[in-house]
Amino acid sequence: MDEARILSVTGNLGYGFPEKSLLEGASRQPHMIGADNGSSDPGPYYLGSGQQLTRREQVRRDLGLSLAAARRLGVPYVIGTAGTAGGRPHLEGFLDILDEVSKRDGHRYRLAAIQAELDKELVKKAVREGRVRPLGPLPELTEQMVDESTRIVGQMGTGPFVNALEAGADVIIAGRACDTAIYASFAAYKGLDMGLAFHMAKIIECGAQCAIPLAANDCILGTLRRDHFELEPMNLDMRLSPTSVAAHMMYEQPDPHHFFEPEGMVDLEASHIVSLDPRRVKVTGSRLVSTGKPTIKLEGVRLRGFRTITIAGMTDPRLIRSVGDVEKRVRDGVARLVQGTLKPEDYELRFIYYGRDGVRPVAPSATVPHEIGVVIEAIAATQQASNMVLSLARSSFLHGYFDGRKATAGNLAFPFSPSDFEGGPVYEFTIYHVMEVDDPDGLFPVEIREVA
Amino acid sequence: MAADAHPLPNARGDRLYDLAEVLRSKNAGPLLITFDVILPDAATYRRVVESEALTPELIARLYDLPAGDVQIMTFEAANAIKITIPRKGPTSGAPGDRDVYGAQQHVPLIDILIP
Numbered sequence: 001m002d003e004a005r006i007l008s009v010t011g012n013l014g015y016g017f018p019e020k021s022l023l024e025g026a027s028r029q030p031h032m033i034g035a036d037n038g039s040s041d042p043g044p045y046y047l048g049s050g051q052q053l054t055r056r057e058q059v060r061r062d063l064g065l066s067l068a069a070a071r072r073l074g075v076p077y078v079i080g081t082a083g084t085a086g087g088r089p090h091l092e093g094f095l096d097i098l099d100e101v102s103k104r105d106g107h108r109y110r111l112a113a114i115q116a117e118l119d120k121e122l123v124k125k126a127v128r129e130g131r132v133r134p135l136g137p138l139p140e141l142t143e144q145m146v147d148e149s150t151r152i153v154g155q156m157g158t159g160p161f162v163n164a165l166e167a168g169a170d171v172i173i174a175g176r177a178c179d180t181a182i183y184a185s186f187a188a189y190k191g192l193d194m195g196l197a198f199h200m201a202k203i204i205e206c207g208a209q210c211a212i213p214l215a216a217n218d219c220i221l222g223t224l225r226r227d228h229f230e231l232e233p234m235n236l237d238m239r240l241s242p243t244s245v246a247a248h249m250m251y252e253q254p255d256p257h258h259f260f261e262p263e264g265m266v267d268l269e270a271s272h273i274v275s276l277d278p279r280r281v282k283v284t285g286s287r288l289v290s291t292g293k294p295t296i297k298l299e300g301v302r303l304r305g306f307r308t309i310t311i312a313g314m315t316d317p318r319l320i321r322s323v324g325d326v327e328k329r330v331r332d333g334v335a336r337l338v339q340g341t342l343k344p345e346d347y348e349l350r351f352i353y354y355g356r357d358g359v360r361p362v363a364p365s366a367t368v369p370h371e372i373g374v375v376i377e378a379i380a381a382t383q384q385a386s387n388m389v390l391s392l393a394r395s396s397f398l399h400g401y402f403d404g405r406k407a408t409a410g411n412l413a414f415p416f417s418p419s420d421f422e423g424g425p426v427y428e429f430t431i432y433h434v435m436e437v438d439d440p441d442g443l444f445p446v447e448i449r450e451v452a
Numbered sequence: 453m454a455a456d457a458h459p460l461p462n463a464r465g466d467r468l469y470d471l472a473e474v475l476r477s478k479n480a481g482p483l484l485i486t487f488d489v490i491l492p493d494a495a496t497y498r499r500v501v502e503s504e505a506l507t508p509e510l511i512a513r514l515y516d517l518p519a520g521d522v523q524i525m526t527f528e529a530a531n532a533i534k535i536t537i538p539r540k541g542p543t544s545g546a547p548g549d550r551d552v553y554g555a556q557q558h559v560p561l562i563d564i565l566i567p
Binding site: 040041042043044045135136137138242243246247249250251252253254255256257271273304307348350352358359360361377379426427428429432 | 474478479480481482483484486488490516523525527529530531532534536538539542543544545546547548549550551552553556557559560
């Protein structure tokens with residue numbers, strides 16, 4: 001094969017893409033269609049809870065249209081990081097939607113489902129053997145941290161996808177996967193240049209995010225040849241320029257010149273982008289450099305507790321000036337009231353003041369804002385306990401005393417009744433490490449079945 | 453002057469906010485925040501780079517970090533400068549985090565003056 005035309009439907013299946021763009025893409029007779037469905041960007045909740053960010057109705061719409069296009073063309077359709085986080089419940093949830101859509105539309109195909117959730121014992125063995133290291137400012141992984149985690153996934157590379165393609169899969173649904181692997185795997189399967197393939201994949205995995213105007217929820221076509229690749233947005237109102245494509249290589253990446261995959265480092269130092277016309281660019285020179293032993297990136301979260309919040313506003317100038325005093329009294333009051341039930345280390349209480357320093361710290365100012373908003377957050381071991389802590393904090397804040405108080409009926413303006421909201425379980429990333437493995441593909445079993 | 457007000461002509465230079473076409477922050481994974489400063493053309497890019505105004509020491513001061521934690525890279529192909537720092541507090545979305553996507557952390561950069 002000297003040319004692989006690869007259609008990326010969208011940066012995240014479920015965000016919604018224009019049907020017209022998909023039809024344009026299909027008219028180019030792509031050899032493969034792909035879509036990403038996940039990210040760690042929305043935070044640790046999704047990996048922990050098994051929930052997905054995009055709603056079933058959204059995924060059903062996007063999947064229905066794109067699956068129909070792939071089946072009409074008779075080409076593989078590859079989806080990575082199913083259900084936002086790519087763990088077992090996420091993959092199962094996605095397969096359930098796929099099943100519904102396939103029955104509804106009468107599709108018949110060979111399905112490959114690839115699991116990415118890792119057994120804790122396997123990770124602990126790697127920890128004992130010194131094969132795991134942190135990515136950035138996290139502590140070294142310990143067996144205890146593995147045991148305390150709710151769920152651990154590994155990011156698969158191209159190997160498991162290639163295995164599925166070789167098994168004749170028409171539709172591939174993978175758990176947690178490197179975004180690039182969705183598209184680069186087809187190049188690996190066809191024996192094309194992997195430096196160019198990874199670079200192209202890195203760009204098109206975000207849909208038309210590299211285009212002008214940028215849009216992750218739109219389709220883009222990548223055409224990979226022996227010594228270059230071309231890109232063209234499938235929305236005919238969009239353009240591409242060498243600068244827009246180069247700029248995209250910075251997005252969410254610490255280094256625009258290099259990125260790392262399980263297969264090695266992709267080096268873009270000698271990469272060159274030229275404009276073919278206002279809608280197309282051509283890229284040459286991207287290289288894949290081997291980095292020795294294969295590694296797999298791990299993501300894991302642990303449960304921190306359950307959350308309850310309330311939201312309210314304050315506009316009395318004396319109150320706004322004294323809000324620190326009120327908060328201190330509330331903290332002391334809650335500690336006193338829960339004595340006997342909860343120890344100080346059994347709950348967390350936070351006050352976020354929007355309009356003051358809710359997003360970023362700021363030096364104290366002499367001027368008093370017109371109003372500020374407060375979010376009070378309680379986290380405790382059970383939903384019931386966090387509800388109670390929040391309820392006490394809210395009522396103490398509402399009626400809290402401060403020097404010079406004139407508005408003695410209440411300190412908070414609530415926009416809602418009821419005022420308190422259960423946030424459910426709260427997770428945090430504790431594992432963001434890489435693990436050396438001899439057989440990375442062995443971690444990600446491919447299950448094949450016929451859908452009829 | 454408020455941080456978002458349009459500045460009066462300043463003899464000492466132009467604000468980075470006014471020169472840049474894109475000035476954004478975003479997660480690069482749950483542990484890092486990365487800033488993209490994309491300038492509209494090669495001349496403006498060279499002006500900002502050659503001014504040497506963007507130093508690890510300055511970024512470290514603005515974000516209250518050790519200068520050794522700040523990584524700055526130039527990216528000529530996109531007329532851009534990239535700055536990456538670690539998240540100081542909780543990881544993305546952990547209790548106490550205030551910006552899960554890291555998308556509103558660029559503001560301390562906007563008033564940097566480029567001669």
